[in-house]
Amino acid sequence: MNRAVLLTGATGFLGRELLRQLVEELPTEQTIYCLIRGHAEAKSAHPTVPAPSQQAQAEGRLHQLLAELGYPDLTVAKVARVQAVGGDISQPRLGADHEHLTALIQHVGHIYHGAATVRFDHPLAEARRINVEGTRQVLELTQRIKAAGGTTRLSYIGTAFVSGTRRGRIFESELSTDQPFHNTYEQTKAEAEALVRSYMTDHGLQATLFRPSIIVGDSKTGETSSFKVMYWPLKVFSRGLIPIVPAARAGIVDMVPVDYVIAAIGALSCRQESIGRCYHLCAGPEGATTIGAALDQAAAFFRVRKPLFVPTETFERYIRPLFRLFFRGKRRQALDAGRVYVPYLNFRASFDTTQTRQDLAGTGIAPPSVHDYFAKLMRFCVDTNWGKSPPRPSTAGGAG
Numbered sequence: 001m002n003r004a005v006l007l008t009g010a011t012g013f014l015g016r017e018l019l020r021q022l023v024e025e026l027p028t029e030q031t032i033y034c035l036i037r038g039h040a041e042a043k044s045a046h047p048t049v050p051a052p053s054q055q056a057q058a059e060g061r062l063h064q065l066l067a068e069l070g071y072p073d074l075t076v077a078k079v080a081r082v083q084a085v086g087g088d089i090s091q092p093r094l095g096a097d098h099e100h101l102t103a104l105i106q107h108v109g110h111i112y113h114g115a116a117t118v119r120f121d122h123p124l125a126e127a128r129r130i131n132v133e134g135t136r137q138v139l140e141l142t143q144r145i146k147a148a149g150g151t152t153r154l155s156y157i158g159t160a161f162v163s164g165t166r167r168g169r170i171f172e173s174e175l176s177t178d179q180p181f182h183n184t185y186e187q188t189k190a191e192a193e194a195l196v197r198s199y200m201t202d203h204g205l206q207a208t209l210f211r212p213s214i215i216v217g218d219s220k221t222g223e224t225s226s227f228k229v230m231y232w233p234l235k236v237f238s239r240g241l242i243p244i245v246p247a248a249r250a251g252i253v254d255m256v257p258v259d260y261v262i263a264a265i266g267a268l269s270c271r272q273e274s275i276g277r278c279y280h281l282c283a284g285p286e287g288a289t290t291i292g293a294a295l296d297q298a299a300a301f302f303r304v305r306k307p308l309f310v311p312t313e314t315f316e317r318y319i320r321p322l323f324r325l326f327f328r329g330k331r332r333q334a335l336d337a338g339r340v341y342v343p344y345l346n347f348r349a350s351f352d353t354t355q356t357r358q359d360l361a362g363t364g365i366a367p368p369s370v371h372d373y374f375a376k377l378m379r380f381c382v383d384t385n386w387g388k389s390p391p392r393p394s395t396a397g398g399a400g
């Protein structure tokens with residue numbers, strides 16, 4: 001049986017925590033390959049010297065990442081087995097060179113595929129190129145491994161939001177690509193998951209599907225390396241830039257801290273019985289909060305006025321045009337950029353977690369209550385000036 005692990009998306013918010021867990025948990029004889037892109041803008045230091053190769057760039061990024069994760073000594077056995085593979089999931093054969101592709105085919109026994117674009121505003125073709133075609137290249141690798149006589153399994157990182165505009169309870173076993181979506185991210189992640197499922201049924205691929213909801217920082221420290229997704233609207237709100245929000249107070253907010261997501265993937269991804277299953281790594285109907293409750297807590301923390309909630313139709317018809325007339329600078333930017341988040345302020349689906357709870361029973365791994373950690377997330381944002389500076393010592397209480 002092949003022993004090495006391949007991780008895609010290691011340089012991302014979730015991927016770096018997944019890499020940390022793999023480094024800590026896997027026996028040191030297991031190689032961990034990380035497929036990493038070069039920087040498109042990488043240039044040579046001098047006109048006569050060629051630009052660094054994709055492989056050299058990937059190695060440089062991996063070393064920097066390992067240092068950031070607290071592993072400055074690359075000779076330590078548990079870190080020395082982590083190897084960069086320069087590539088791009090959207091390219092044929094993952095954009096890897098022949099030598100590295102051969103190594104992946106010969107040695108990889110488990111793939112964690114998390115690389116994706118998480119932008120809501122990509123044109124459909126661009127989102128498809130990365131999320132669907134990128135997943136296809138990963139799936140093709142599983143077939144190459146099989147053709148070479150190896151065995152491999154796939155842990156696929158999807159999203160609960162493949163449910164698109166559906167309302168009510170969404171079950172872990174359900175997936176439809178034939179329905180409306182809020183954006184190209186949801187649509188292409190649904191198409192990618194459908195593709196994974198087709199390889200499971202048509203090619204006997206052994207795969208486990210993970211569908212997190214909105215992933216936020218660590219539940220104990222509030223720490224996050226990314227200020228995307230939920231953090232952007234929270235930042236706008238903390239500055240009191242938008243006094244009226246197009247939201248329903250009862251809109252469902254399902255978020256989960258990254259430490260829970262990582263622990264759950266760690267516990268479930270290697271079990272035999274999780275092959276063929278799909279897990280909602282979500283707060284679920286029992287643990288999700290509402291936009292009203294979250295903004296009340298945020299208003300108290302940041303000491304800003306509670307916003308006025310108005311129905312989306314009213315906002316779009318009367319208030320947005322009015323605001324666009326009067327707002328300038330940052331307020332105008334926030335108004336325009338915030339458009340992609342509006343569907344999530346009025347979200348009416350809840351993610352059923354029956355399978356996840358059943359399979360995690362007895363492990364002690366469960367999503368903590370959002371009310372217990374939300375203040376820690378906001379504290380970390382303030383302490384780091386929303387990721388712009390290193391954390392400063394925390395002070396108790398509100399925004400200060």
Ligand SMILES: NC(=O)c1ccc[n+]([C@@H]2O[C@H](COP(=O)([O-])OP(=O)(O)OC[C@H]3O[C@@H](n4cnc5c(N)ncnc54)[C@H](OP(=O)(O)O)[C@@H]3O)[C@@H](O)[C@H]2O)c1
Pocket residue numbers: 008009010011012013014015035036037087088089090113114115116117118130134157158159160189211212213214215216226229
């Ligand atoms: N964040 C959330 O709230 C959330 C919630 C549910 C599910 N998820 C899922 O979790 C996964 C990771 O999300 P994230 O929030 O960690 O995103 P992220 O921080 O934007 O990281 C994305 C990762 O994918 C890599 N990537 C993108 N395009 C690539 C390409 N063409 N070739 C190779 N690598 C590529 C990026 O590499 P570069 O560093 O080179 O850009 C980066 O490492 C995604 O599958 C996402 O759908 C995220």
